[in-house]
Amino acid sequence: METKNWLLLTYKVPAEPAKKRVALWRRLKGMGAVYLQNGVCLLPRTDDHARRLKMVENEISEMAGESVLLETVALDQAQENKVIARFKADRDEEYVEFLGKCKDFEAEIAKETEANHFTYAELEENDVDLKKLQSWLEKIRKLDFYGANLADEAEQRLKHCEALLDSYAQRVFDAHDENQ
Template sequence: MHTQYWLLLTYKVPPEPAKHRVALWRRLKGMGAIYVQSGVCLLPKTDDHVRRLKMLENDISEMAGESLLLETVALDRSQEDKVMVRFKADRDEEYKEFLDKCNDFEAEIAKETAANHFTYAELEENDVDLKKLQSWLAKIRKLDFYGATLALESEQRLKDCEALLDSYAQRVFDAHDENR
């Protein structure tokens, strides 16, 4: 059995100013950390995570807080599975939000198509929205350490959105060719 190593960060920071606590929380969530409880989080052990958590330890000290960074393993397979489930659940929440935005993107294209609104300005706006979806999915993928259940569906939905925009773009180009 492959032993999975994690980094366990425990910290305590002063309640005020709240913006420091919130910024710390955002940075940890942005790294893909799961919270075991308030002020206690886990990340898979990687060189990047070690480096970034050590920098966070320094930041916590500057906030007049306390922290402890440990390398840890699960006691047994069932404990390891519990941790994996938490990581996957956090990513699936992000994938759900992503899928909702795909719905919005598809609805916007459908609305413009139904209105026969085939303009370059609209195409450009939708292209920007697609680039945001692509970037967002790339960020989620980077934090999907253990293969969340909605990963494949999200990949497919992005491909569907890309194909939909290609089709819409062709209609825009055709409409403008007719006007010449």
């Protein structure tokens, strides 16, 4: 198996203002970083991640903090598997949340169908909600570096939501057909 290289960022920033510390944590999590412990995180080694982490390193300096950015590999296959499992677990948490929102979307379509509420306004609202789901899944996919377990289920669930909205849209169009 090919050895995976990671970028390891260790940092220490002042406790106050907490707002800056939290913003830094959010930024790193938003890049898909896995935290091994407070102030120690990993990302797969890519040129994009290296560039972005160098910018984070600069931010940490501006916050009067300290950081070290290293390229590293796991000591053995078992350690590498542990790290990959952490990345997958983080993404699966996001997929679980996404799947919950898909369930909400499906329930909303079912409710409107049950009530025979086939309006353009409702269709537009549901279309906006579906676009949010599509965008959200795309963001999760971009951070799913190692193929999390729930990735396929999330993809299929989104397709189901898209099909539901298509079916609902057809019912709206039928209900408003001027030729009837």
